[in-house]
Amino acid sequence: MNMLQSYLNDPISDPAFFKGCPAKEAVWEKLLFSLCFFHALVQERRKMGPMGWNIPYGFNESDLRISVRQLQIYINDYEQVPYDAITYMTGECNYGGRVTDDWDRRCLMTILADFYNSAVVTETKYKFSPSGTYVAPPASSYEDYVEFIKALPLSQHPEVFGMHENVDISKDLQETQKLLDSVLLTLGSGTGGGGDTKVDDTLNGITKDILSKLTIKFDLELALTKYPVQYNESMNTVLVQEMERFNKLTSIIDTSLKNLQKAIKGLVVMNAELEALAASLLLPITDLLERLKFLNKWYEEGKPTVFWISGFYFTQAFMTGAMQNYARKYTIPIDTLNYDFSVLPQMTADKPPDDGVYVVGLFLDGARWDTKRGLLGEQQPKILNEPVPIIWFQPKLKDDFTEGGRYKCPVYKTSERRGTLSTTGHSTNFVLPILLPTDLPPQHWIKRGAALLCQLDN
Numbered sequence: 001m002n003m004l005q006s007y008l009n010d011p012i013s014d015p016a017f018f019k020g021c022p023a024k025e026a027v028w029e030k031l032l033f034s035l036c037f038f039h040a041l042v043q044e045r046r047k048m049g050p051m052g053w054n055i056p057y058g059f060n061e062s063d064l065r066i067s068v069r070q071l072q073i074y075i076n077d078y079e080q081v082p083y084d085a086i087t088y089m090t091g092e093c094n095y096g097g098r099v100t101d102d103w104d105r106r107c108l109m110t111i112l113a114d115f116y117n118s119a120v121v122t123e124t125k126y127k128f129s130p131s132g133t134y135v136a137p138p139a140s141s142y143e144d145y146v147e148f149i150k151a152l153p154l155s156q157h158p159e160v161f162g163m164h165e166n167v168d169i170s171k172d173l174q175e176t177q178k179l180l181d182s183v184l185l186t187l188g189s190g191t192g193g194g195g196d197t198k199v200d201d202t203l204n205g206i207t208k209d210i211l212s213k214l215t216i217k218f219d220l221e222l223a224l225t226k227y228p229v230q231y232n233e234s235m236n237t238v239l240v241q242e243m244e245r246f247n248k249l250t251s252i253i254d255t256s257l258k259n260l261q262k263a264i265k266g267l268v269v270m271n272a273e274l275e276a277l278a279a280s281l282l283l284p285i286t287d288l289l290e291r292l293k294f295l296n297k298w299y300e301e302g303k304p305t306v307f308w309i310s311g312f313y314f315t316q317a318f319m320t321g322a323m324q325n326y327a328r329k330y331t332i333p334i335d336t337l338n339y340d341f342s343v344l345p346q347m348t349a350d351k352p353p354d355d356g357v358y359v360v361g362l363f364l365d366g367a368r369w370d371t372k373r374g375l376l377g378e379q380q381p382k383i384l385n386e387p388v389p390i391i392w393f394q395p396k397l398k399d400d401f402t403e404g405g406r407y408k409c410p411v412y413k414t415s416e417r418r419g420t421l422s423t424t425g426h427s428t429n430f431v432l433p434i435l436l437p438t439d440l441p442p443q444h445w446i447k448r449g450a451a452l453l454c455q456l457d458n
Helices: 003-010 025-051 060-076 083-098 102-113 118-124 142-149 167-186 197-213 220-226 235-265 272-279 287-302 315-329 442-450
Strands: 306-308 339-343 355-358 363-365 369-372 375-377 385-387 391-397 407-412 431-435 451-453
Touching: 003 025, 003 060, 003 142, 025 060, 025 083, 025 102, 025 118, 025 167, 060 083, 102 375, 102 442, 197 235, 197 375, 197 442, 220 235, 235 272, 235 287, 315 339, 315 391, 315 431, 339 431
Parallel strands: 306 355, 407 451
Antiparallel strands: 339 391, 355 391, 363 385, 363 451, 369 375, 407 431
């Protein structure tokens, strides 16, 4: 429908404009159809949630109109189509001007490369999808193009977006979750003084249960004594700082839950903050408890052989600490180093690596890890996320570092992927990129929306 709307709207519907490239009709009409297909595709990808775009951008007809006019100008003014120029103007300026996330920009430019290339013009039926369901029709009249578009399938298979069929399941789950959240918002909270006694008793029971479980309180003075600041062991500082952050978090949770108990009894006012807390009490706190246990085990038993990366409050501090250890060990400036990555074929390790760190706790979204081949592989039907074995974070000199055809896979804290822009210039949800070996072009996984997640929704 998006494509049909593009052809029925100005300026493409204007006969004079449609025939505005005399002697170059075949080139113009094929690239015009290709551009309209690209426009429809980037709009439809929004339905796929975070796997489509990290941020749902408002691409609209004005982006298409300016791109179409520029395409006609470039075709008329140049003997050979300047693909680099039209790709830059369309991808980086017209559509890319709306894109604020670097990974979304990479995806946008990767998709556009399939639609702005010489093969679209030279091949009789250039395929926009692997199955050949969607192709570029031969040059013909305006009416024939409209009829061709009307004959396209009404429902789009994930392959046209370059995605796995599992994305339909992910999309349906997200839509269902949004529906349930909306239903819950329409329900009264029933948490005010003198409200429903059953609801009050339930909330009281949940708050008591959570408070009884939040028993770990780290003693920072003892931690500093046992793990003092050392030049050759930055992980001591990482541990103490993580303890301090989680102490603050658990203290806020403790205070808020006690205030909620008072509000239920009518001793304090039930404000919006406490109402929001009451509405979210059904969410499990298992993840928080596991993080506290991880730090407590580190404190009790010493530095772990394999680090649970999902357990950190501020993951970047951990990665900097590991890099700093290497830099100080070999007396190398830290700004000349970068991480290289190796995925090991096991989930546990008996001893730590000589350099760098072993990390576990990541899940692949949009792909899976093929342990037998040691490569990225396609998802199994109906299996949305799979854990990744141990990843070795190995510091290397930037001069010796090469990507080597590997897929640059972004790591996010949650499946939502989007966050707010931080002072580092990255989203608060983004952690780092990890290079994963693949026997397919990296563009394949970019269009798949493949990413690593620190934690799943469940």
